[in-house]
Amino acid sequence: MAAEKPRLRIGLIGTGFMGKTHVFGFATAQRVFDLPFEIELHTVADQSPELAARAARELGFARSSGDWRSLVADSEIDLIDITAPNALHKEMALAAIAAGKHVYCEKPLAPLAADAREMADAATAAGVTTQVGFNYLCNPMLALARELIAGGELGEIRSYRGVHAEDYMIDPEAPFTFRHDPAGGGALADLGSHALATAEYLLGPIERVMGDCVTAIASRPDGKGGRRAVDVDDVGRAFLRFANGASGNVEASWIATGRKMQHDFEVYGSKGALVFTQERFNELHFYSAADAAGRRGFRRIEAGPEHQPYGRFCVAPGHQLGFNDLKAIEIAYYLDAVAGRSAEPFGFHAGTRIQALVETIQRSAREGTWHRSPM
Known part of the structure; x- marks a missing residue:
């Protein structure tokens, strides 16, 4: 028993x-x-x-x-x-x-x-x-992307593009919320943190950043008949230099009209490339320069039982995981750490690293210069 x-x-x-x-x-x-x-x-x-x-x-x-x-x-x-x-x-x-x-x-x-x-x-x-x-880091397709990059199938990594864009703040008459308070952070902290975490998950440490933060909607209703000034960014961007020599950029926006859940990345190497979108997050698109001329193009890799822990949810490929399933994976990995089976998968020190990157980008945007990221 x-x-x-x-x-x-x-x-x-x-x-x-x-x-x-x-x-x-x-x-x-x-x-x-x-x-x-x-x-x-x-x-x-x-x-x-x-x-x-x-x-x-x-x-x-x-x-x-x-x-x-x-x-x-x-x-x-x-x-x-x-x-x-x-x-x-x-x-x-x-x-x-x-x-x-x-x-x-x-x-x-x-x-x-x-x-x-x-x-x-x-x-x-x-x-x-x-x-x-x-x-988002618990998606089996992101684990596959990191495996392909680490395994050298893309060759020397040269550039990276990342974006997290939604449109839940697009209405200028939507009320001021805790997210608009400087203590709440703005789009870069709210959404850009995901883009930065994904960039480092795939390519390793970011060494330097050059930021640009824009407040597009200057005030919002305060719920008392007046309006309250907005000081945080609606759109945050940064150029990046990675420790592995690659360069890239990330963008965060909560006023991207029509976008409900765009958490995308593109990775370009000397031998291949990867393209991913959260809007179809059970797919990863892979390009290999080794393919024969006339046969080259991005091939779609569909999530399936070979990409664990997908197989714990469904034995059939192409049937797809959902957003809440990613949270279940995160919880399972975390509870393994609580039980002493493994290290923290993304603990408070990892979260501190991402917040420090956000602040470095914000400071760079204010000063208009490149800044070295906290290491």
């Missing part, structure tokens, strides 16, 4: 888009993977007791609270999952770490790199295991 697995009791703070995605991820991961724990959705917290109680009913939590601090103080809870607004991450995470709890936090880890570094150092000192939500 198999030994009973220990229970891991989850306390979730925030029940918006990402909060629900995390819950779906936990539910799927428990069915798809051989997790080291039995997951218990213990308590959920939101802005008010009423909102939290409704979320508990809808998402399957046993308890609810209108005060996130009660989750941190609860000795039964093992892991605090933070999907609250960006500016609140630091206080919540530090409190959870001080209570000896593991912490899973959506990106960006904190509005300032110094805050993120404080959080990462506190987690290390406390010996707790952390994760920052960069689930």
Whole structure:
């Protein structure tokens, strides 16, 4: 008879888009993977007791609270999952770490790199295991792209293009939100962090950056009959120089009309190239210069059971993973780290690195010069 697995009791703070995605991820991961724990959705917290109680009913939590601090103080809870607004991450995470709890936090880890570094150092000192939500990196097609690059099938990597563009801020009459507050970050922090994380996942460290940040919509309704000035970027761009000698660029925009989920990259080498789009994220397009003349072109590689962990979800190729499945993969990898089976896949120190890159690009944009990235 198999030994009973220990229970891991989850306390979730925030029940918006990402909060629900995390819950779906936990539910799927428990069915798809051989997790080291039995997951218990213990308590959920939101802005008010009423909102939290409704979320508990809808998402399957046993308890609810209108005060996130009660989750941190609860000795039964093992892991605090933070999907609250960006500016609140630091206080919540530090409190959870001080209570000896593991912490899973959506990106960006904190509005300032110094805050993120404080959080990462506190987690290390406390010996707790952390994760920052960069689930796009858990796509089997990105793992394949990195394998092709590392294996030399593209030859010497010469250039890179990356973009993360959506249009959820396109309406100038849409209200001012926490994302428009400097403490929230702007498009570069909100979306560009994904583009930067993907660039380094594929090509390794970025050494130098030259940034350009643009505020296209200067003010938004403040909800009180007036308007509030917007100081953060609607579009952020950067030229990049990688440690491996490649050059490239990334762009982040939340006013890209018509784009709902464009997280794309192109990699160009001396022997081949790769093209990927999140809008068709179960595909990777590969070009080989070794093909015979008259037979050259980008070939489509479809995700299938050979690209693990796809096979855990479906035995048939071409049937496709979904966005929530990527979150389930992220959770499975993270819980392996919590159990001591592996290192943190993308912990607080990795999240700090991305936030430091964002700040370096923002500083470069203000000063109009190239800047060396933090290493």
